Amino acid sequence: MHNQIRKNISFPNAKNENWRYFNLQDLKIKLEEKQAYDISQSIFYNHKMDTHFMINNKGIFINQKLPNGITIDIINPQDLKLLDDKIKNKIGEIAKIDNDYFVSENTQSFSQLILIKIKKNISVEPDLTLDVKISKNIKFKPRFFIYSEEKSSSSIQINWNNNFCNINSVFEVYLSYKAQLNLIIANNGKDSIDILNYSFQLEKESNLKTTFISLGRQILKNDIRINLIDQGAIADIGGLYIGNSNSIIDYNIKMNHLSKKTLSKQFFKGILM
Numbered sequence: 461m462h463n464q465i466r467k468n469i470s471f472p473n474a475k476n477e478n479w480r481y482f483n484l485q486d487l488k489i490k491l492e493e494k495q496a497y498d499i500s501q502s503i504f505y506n507h508k509m510d511t512h513f514m515i516n517n518k519g520i521f522i523n524q525k526l527p528n529g530i531t532i533d534i535i536n537p538q539d540l541k542l543l544d545d546k547i548k549n550k551i552g553e554i555a556k557i558d559n560d561y562f563v564s565e566n567t568q569s570f571s572q573l574i575l576i577k578i579k580k581n582i583s584v585e586p587d588l589t590l591d592v593k594i595s596k597n598i599k600f601k602p603r604f605f606i607y608s609e610e611k612s613s614s615s616i617q618i619n620w621n622n623n624f625c626n627i628n629s630v631f632e633v634y635l636s637y638k639a640q641l642n643l644i645i646a647n648n649g650k651d652s653i654d655i656l657n658y659s660f661q662l663e664k665e666s667n668l669k670t671t672f673i674s675l676g677r678q679i680l681k682n683d684i685r686i687n688l689i690d691q692g693a694i695a696d697i698g699g700l701y702i703g704n705s706n707s708i709i710d711y712n713i714k715m716n717h718l719s720k721k722t723l724s725k726q727f728f729k730g731i732l733m
Contacts (some may be wrong), residue, residue, distance in 0.1 A: 494599040529582040555659035570603040580609035587615040599626035608639035615642040635666035649678035665692035672699030688722035
């Protein structure tokens with residue numbers, strides 16, 4: 461992925477349909493106010509805590525006891541070449557840059573890849589919980605890859621609780637043959653800018669259910685790209701958002717049915733305070 465030729469992609473403008481609800485000049489100013497921050501040297505393994513995985517101001521923490529059938533690895537960019545080909549070849553291919561300024565920025569300058577693997581032929585219990593709690597006047601670019609092996613079944617909850625920071629994150633999620641994933645994503649930030657890209661690839665007879673819950677007082681953009689690759693793949697996407705006068709919440713969803721006999725559903729509800 462890092463051998464790709466860097467594309468000179470400009471910041472979004474008013475002609476970009478994906479950003480039509482934003483004051484882009486104001487957004488660019490706010491993003492440039494923050495300084496880049498690297499927590500790549502602060503990784504704590506076998507930690508005792510209530511959640512399974514956490515990123516905060518001090519670093520990255522991994523619980524000493526993960527749900528049976530799940531592994532979490534922190535991979536430095538220079539070590540991506542050492543990964544198994546079945547994973548390595550998908551990184552940067554599920555979340556393609558495709559003239560997206562923020563995906564390009566993350567792809568070129570993320571500090572670590574957080575790799576979550578769900579083993580085949582296993583039903584994972586309990587649910588895996590990931591917490592991101594950044595509360596510094598910084599900008600931060602985490603990147604995640606979730607690999608669900610064939611006939612696995614799991615549930616993951618991701619909690620974003622960021623204050624006074626800018627986040628540009630990319631998630632790539634791969635569901636193998638007959639894999640099932642229930643994904644819950646909750647945003648409850650304050651005075652933060654969260655630009656989050658979620659890209660999914662669903663293979664034959666795999667099943668994805670994703671629920672987005674967006675609260676808080678923040679600027680939040682969820683870009684969601686789902687590719688249903690083979691027959692029998694199912695994606696069920698829904699969510700609830702509650703906005704107030706100080707928040708901007710935007711969802712942009714592209715559902716690509718790339719094979720016959722695939723199914724998708726979308727259902728969102730919102731409340732404006």
